[in-house]
Amino acid sequence: MSEMNPNQGSPARQQAAQTVESLQRRRFIGAAGAAAGLAIAPGVMLIEVAHGRPEEQAASSAVRWGMLVDATKCGTGCNDCVTACSTENGWTPVAESAHPKQAPQWIRKLELQDPLTQMETNLPMMCQHCAEPPCVDVCPTGASFKRADGIVLVNRHTCIGCRYCMMACPYKARSLVHEQLNDTQKPDVPRGIGCVESCTFCVQKVDRGDGTTACVEACTASGHNALVFGDMNDPESEISRKLREIPTKQVRADLNLNLGVRYHGI
Amino acid sequence: MASLMQRASRAAFLAAAIVWAGLLPAQGGAPKPVIEKAVKGQQCVEDTEYMRKNHMKVLNHHRDKTVIEGIRTKKHSLKECINCHASEKTGSVAKSKDDFCVSCHTYAAVKIDCFECHSTKPQGPMTMHPLNADTAHYKHKLAAGAKKPVSVDDMAKVAQ
Ligand code: SF4
Ligand code: SF4
Numbered sequence: 001m002s003e004m005n006p007n008q009g010s011p012a013r014q015q016a017a018q019t020v021e022s023l024q025r026r027r028f029i030g031a032a033g034a035a036a037g038l039a040i041a042p043g044v045m046l047i048e049v050a051h052g053r054p055e056e057q058a059a060s061s062a063v064r065w066g067m068l069v070d071a072t073k074c075g076t077g078c079n080d081c082v083t084a085c086s087t088e089n090g091w092t093p094v095a096e097s098a099h100p101k102q103a104p105q106w107i108r109k110l111e112l113q114d115p116l117t118q119m120e121t122n123l124p125m126m127c128q129h130c131a132e133p134p135c136v137d138v139c140p141t142g143a144s145f146k147r148a149d150g151i152v153l154v155n156r157h158t159c160i161g162c163r164y165c166m167m168a169c170p171y172k173a174r175s176l177v178h179e180q181l182n183d184t185q186k187p188d189v190p191r192g193i194g195c196v197e198s199c200t201f202c203v204q205k206v207d208r209g210d211g212t213t214a215c216v217e218a219c220t221a222s223g224h225n226a227l228v229f230g231d232m233n234d235p236e237s238e239i240s241r242k243l244r245e246i247p248t249k250q251v252r253a254d255l256n257l258n259l260g261v262r263y264h265g266i
Numbered sequence: 267m268a269s270l271m272q273r274a275s276r277a278a279f280l281a282a283a284i285v286w287a288g289l290l291p292a293q294g295g296a297p298k299p300v301i302e303k304a305v306k307g308q309q310c311v312e313d314t315e316y317m318r319k320n321h322m323k324v325l326n327h328h329r330d331k332t333v334i335e336g337i338r339t340k341k342h343s344l345k346e347c348i349n350c351h352a353s354e355k356t357g358s359v360a361k362s363k364d365d366f367c368v369s370c371h372t373y374a375a376v377k378i379d380c381f382e383c384h385s386t387k388p389q390g391p392m393t394m395h396p397l398n399a400d401t402a403h404y405k406h407k408l409a410a411g412a413k414k415p416v417s418v419d420d421m422a423k424v425a426q
Contacts, residue, residue, distance in 0.1 A: 059336035147336060155333050156383055183361070185385045187345055192383030207338050 052209020064150040065129070065201050065260060066232035067216070068239050068248065072265035073226035074122040081124050081227065082107050084218030088202060090186040104175040106199045107215060121266055124215065124227075127152060127173035127199035128251065129260030135165035135174065144196075150232075150260055151201045161194040170252055174198040201229070201260075232260070299373040300364045304350040311341050321347075344380065349388040358386040 053060070085107045086093045097103035107126040113119070129152050135144045136152065143159035146152050154165075154174075166174045176196050188204040191197055202213035212229050219227040230239035242248075248262040304310070310317050312324065328342035340346045351359050351366040359367045360381045367386075371378055 056337060056339050058331075145334065147334070149336070153333070157329060157333065180382075183358070183381065183386050185383065187348070187385040187387065187389040190383040190385070195383070203336070207336050 052207070052211065055207075059147050059149040059151070059207075061148040061150075062233060063231045064131075064233045065206065066150070066230065066239055067129075067201070067213070067261045068228040068242050068264065069123055069261065070226045070228075070246075070264045071121050071123040073224050074124065075222070075224045075226075076111070076120070076122055078122075078222060078224060079109055080218040080222045080224075081215035082109055084214040085126075085199070088186075088205075088214035089189045089200070090184065090191065091197075099178070102175075102178045104177065104197060106175075106197070123263060123266065125171060125173075125251075126215075126261070127169075128171050128257070129199075129201060131258035131260070133257070134168040134170065138164045138168040140164065147203075149206075151203055151206070152198075152260075153200055153203065154196050154198070156190065156192065156195040156197075159195045161196065163196060165196055169198075170255055170257075296373060299369040301369065302351070302353055302364065302366055304366075305352065305354050307350040310350075311346075344384060345389070348384075348386065352386070352388050357388070360386040 082093065085091075089106060091104045091106060094100050094103040094105065107124050110123050110125050112121045112123070114121075129146075129150055131146075131150065133144070133146055133152050136146055138144075140162060141158045141160055143155045143157075144152070144165045145155060161176060163176055166176065174196050175198070177191060177193050180193050181191065185191055189200075202210075202215075205213060216227040216229045219225065228239045228242055230237040232239055232243070234240060242264075243262060246264050248264045249266055250257075250259040250262060251266070253259075312320075317324070324342045325344055325347075328339075329344070331337040331339075332343065348359050353359070353362070353365045356362050356365055359365050361368075363369065363372060365386075367378065367380075
């Protein structure tokens with residue numbers, strides 16, 4: 001996996017990119033801090049941002065939701081995150097689908113082997129919630145969009161099912177609903193025929209203030225603890241701490257999309 | 267422009283249809299919609315008359331707020347409509363022909379595709395909404411509905 005992007009750039013270029021990113025991050029934090037100073041006592045704000053917001057308040061760009069996948073902890077043969085996602089969001093898993101080739105895969109498990117060393121790597125792959133999402137660039141209707149807090153979604157009210165975004169996504173993260181779902185949807189997760197869909201970072205849970213996703217909960221419950229979800233703009237969040245401490249990668253970092261999902265051990 | 271004209275002509279047609287239906291003797295014409303009483307709530311979040319005419323505007327506005335901005339207030343949310351209006355028999359607003367949404371929409375011949383994507387059933391057990399800050403102003407109506415004169419105390423509570 002580490003050979004995936006040989007032209008990732010010289011160390012100097014990487015460092016330059018990091019500096020830019022950390023400057024941006026500092027700006028964000030500065031803005032959040034100022035708002036906190038105006039609104040509530042300092043310290044209270046951080047908790048507010050991390051654990052949900054009042055329901056009448058819009059998603060804010062002070063937050064950027066992200067996920068860290070520790071591939072060294074991801075279990076061989078474990079599929080708990082995929083099952084949890086299909087249960088939470090109401091999509092039929094490939095194994096149970098009448099048309100497996102068309103089945104939605106909001107998240108899938110990949111098992112990779114390095115042909116030289118035979119080393120095996122396990123990881124879940126899903127929408128990477130790009131900061132510069134190609135799916136949004138190509139969408140002719142504006143249905144594909146990035147929410148203020150970095151979650152990339154499809155507005156099914158405007159999606160015409162053209163599937164441009166499916167072709168544009170480098171991670172094969174999107175799928176089209178081909179058939180009538182006949183009222184099998186979850187009340188919190190509307191989805192239906194003729195629209196494209198992908199991982200939403202469990203936006204219904206995020207908006208409820210759960211501060212986590214179904215896959216992360218399942219992974220933790222299985223004891224693997226390979227997934228961490230949180231606010232990458234909050235320097236005190238678990239995900240930010242981990243990202244500071246351990247080496248992580250973005251898949252196809254050469255595309256420069258600034259991904260919301262980072263991997264360790266690939 | 268074309269769609270505006272279409273809409274206007276459709277509205278005119280609907281109005282004509284309703285007037286015409288009203289003039290017919292009781293036996294003739296399309297069967298009148300069955301408007302099932304909401305199970306959970308006592309009073310809609312807006313006046314009934316307003317909602318009959320404008321529920322689609324209210325829903326469209328709220329849907330954009332929710333999908334794009336992530337604002338999930340309950341007041342104009344489709345999910346809450348369903349929570350209240352799902353039939354006691356079918357547990358749904360659109361499963362059988364007498365269910366709340368379908369009944370009227372069949373009568374008016376307006377096809378809706380909300381339920382291609384949205385679940386027609388409420389989530390979890392159906393329980394009564396308490397009045398909240400948004401609906402507290404209906405308290406006097408509820409009190410009137412209970413065939414009891416509204417007392418000065420009641421009004422004082424409404425004001426709060
Ligand atoms: S991973 Fe694919 S679907 Fe997700 S934001 Fe990036 S381009 Fe869009
Ligand atoms: S399928 Fe829908 S979301 Fe994707 S590009 Fe077409 S209109 Fe946009």
